[in-house]
Amino acid sequence: MTRIAVLKTYKLFIGGAFPRTESGRYYKIQNKANETIANVGLSSRKDFRNAVVAVRKAQDAWQGRAAFNKSQIIYRIAEILEGRKVQFVEELISQGSTKASAEKEVQMSIDRCVYYSGWCDKYQAIYSSVNPVATSHFNFSVPEPMGVVSIIASDETSLLGFISALLPCIVGGNTCIVLASSSKPLSAITFAEVLATSDVPAGIINILTGKEKELHTHFSNHMDVNAVVYCRTDKAIWKTIAQNASLNIKRSFWWNKDWAKSESENPYLIMDLQEIKTTWHPIENIGVSGAKY
């Protein structure tokens, strides 16, 4: 007699917990043979708003972590992901990937974590400046996170596009709410299990599943969101997002990229989600005769 397999319930990931969607609604994810492999939650406006509350609470602490510590936390994601490679490959195959492409996608995703882990304590040095002002002041400019970022991740891949958009965001000290791929959402939720068992603080990455047409308005018009990133291809939806962004001068970005390309990982994506802060302080100027040697 064959054993009955235990099916997994895919829920949302908000504030470090796995709640069901408040909406109570779901949609079916099917494999190539048209068999249902999962019922996935259709997130609502309320879910998004709950996620914003959770993420805002987490923002200051994450931003305040030492850059070196962030680096280790991101690297830890890569370690845990590496250990669960097989599970992710299987899940990608169940969502329609070939074995070869699934393996490649998982490997690239892990390597991308390693890549961005290294940036955590380096981009600041490259994109900061000490500014030689003409008056007697010490003046410097440093990048700082924008804050809460809402991301509509690529629909095309289940894991790689999702990871590639959220990493430059959190590496820069931001926190986020990410809409997983709508057609292939499973790996994003499984990735939440990786986050929950690594050292990533609760609340800094929140994951919703559902339809972009239902959620893009909420992702872009919430007044406590600082930036919105759109990674899909619908021009009309992008336009609405960019319009809604103007409600509170939200920064909006269209990352319409092929995430499998190596040039799609770079520090300029981190910098997209950074503000530049400039600080001035007077330099005492009593002895004008210069340094004495």
Added chain:
Amino acid sequence: MAKKIKEQVQPFTWSYAPALESKDHIQLKQQYELFINGRFVKPNSGKYFDTINPSTEQVIAKVADANPKDVDSAMMAAKNAYDKTWSKISAKERGKYIFRIARIIQERAREFAVIESIDGGKPIRESRDIDIPLAANHFFYYAGWADKLQYAFPNQQIKPHGVAAQIIPWNFPLLMAAWKIAPALATGNTVVLKPAETTPLTAMKLAEVMQEADLPPGVVNIISGQKATGAAMVQHPIPNKIAFTGSTAVGKWIQNEIAGTDKKLSLELGGKGANIIFADAALDQAIEGIINGIFFNQGHVCCAGSRLFVQESVADIVVKKLKQRMETLIIGDPLDKQTDIGAINSKVQLDKINHYIKLGIKEEASMYQSSCALPSKGFFCKPTLFMHTSQSHRIVQEEIFGPVLAIQTFRTIEEVIEKANNIPYGLSAGVWTDKGSKIFNLTQKLKAGVVWANTFNKFDPASPFGGYKESGFGREGGVHGLAAYLQQF
């Protein structure tokens, strides 16, 4: 302008003889046309509007009012100049043109300073020592970047946007023109710039400088106009880049208007800067900083320190010293070299400020105004303090853009950070304390693009400027100011 000091606040009285800056050497025409394709041309609209001296309410000159057809010809000229000349000449030569512009402004600095004070109402001391030198320096600074851009963008390909449409405000007319035009030209863009309707004259004089520098026709086009002119520029299909400095409301309109297009945007919008005084600060120095923070340029400064937070234990002494210092401020003729506070830029702005002053009284904050006499003509406003304000007061939450300071007190660092950040704006902040570690604690936590520690309202071409949150995005000045004018890929 002589002034008297109220006896009960300070026990002594003095007055000054006027020390007027001469107007003899300045050259102004009766009427200004549009500067398009290197020439001054009459507007297609056939319409002109008056620009007046806000300290006398007299008409200075008539200025052309550009309509959408005028905007179109300016855009075509800029596009043509980009395609045929500006994108073809070497970066080195491009830089040399910008150096020339800087030098000519330096040579004609006093003329520009006087016109700036006549047209905008700001004290000659400020236009002479701050606005005009900084404008020249901005061109000089960015001129040197023209042939070094690649060093600022490691591992990136860069390209100019093409035509940049730039709209600037009335508080620093020539300086804002320089902040916009200098980086745009250095990065290889051509420009259509619209000065504010109340302060078009130094921009039109800048057009003369462009001619004098022999800049190829169409590289810089300057068109005066009103709201509709700015809207037509934003909606025009040619510019790939829009740069705007002005109110948050207009900034939101622009962001919404160009949403979904390929146009890139940078916005430098309103502010409500927190100026934070700790008990351990050098108080006399801090008082100067507070005065400078709110009364510099009549308070018409987007980064003004218009919210003062004083630590409770020194609140009484700080307020007392502030009142004393306010009594010594000289309000009057902008062309008098002794004037500290000149004329409010326009009737509209004066009405807005007075509206907020009434609102503050209505909301039961306690008001103090300097006892100075105001000139009988022109738009003037007394330096004003509001004490006993709270976060919910509208004079605390909204940008007044005038010489009005709202004072609150605080006890702990946590409390003041919370209060300072609890506002939609995030342009500037000031911190006054003797303790370095406290400065860095605050400068890290204040959500503002520029933080002045033990100083305030300092600007430099090498120093990036711009806001967080609803104060806009993108930076002007410094190496970071280049990014707003380049495509990166």
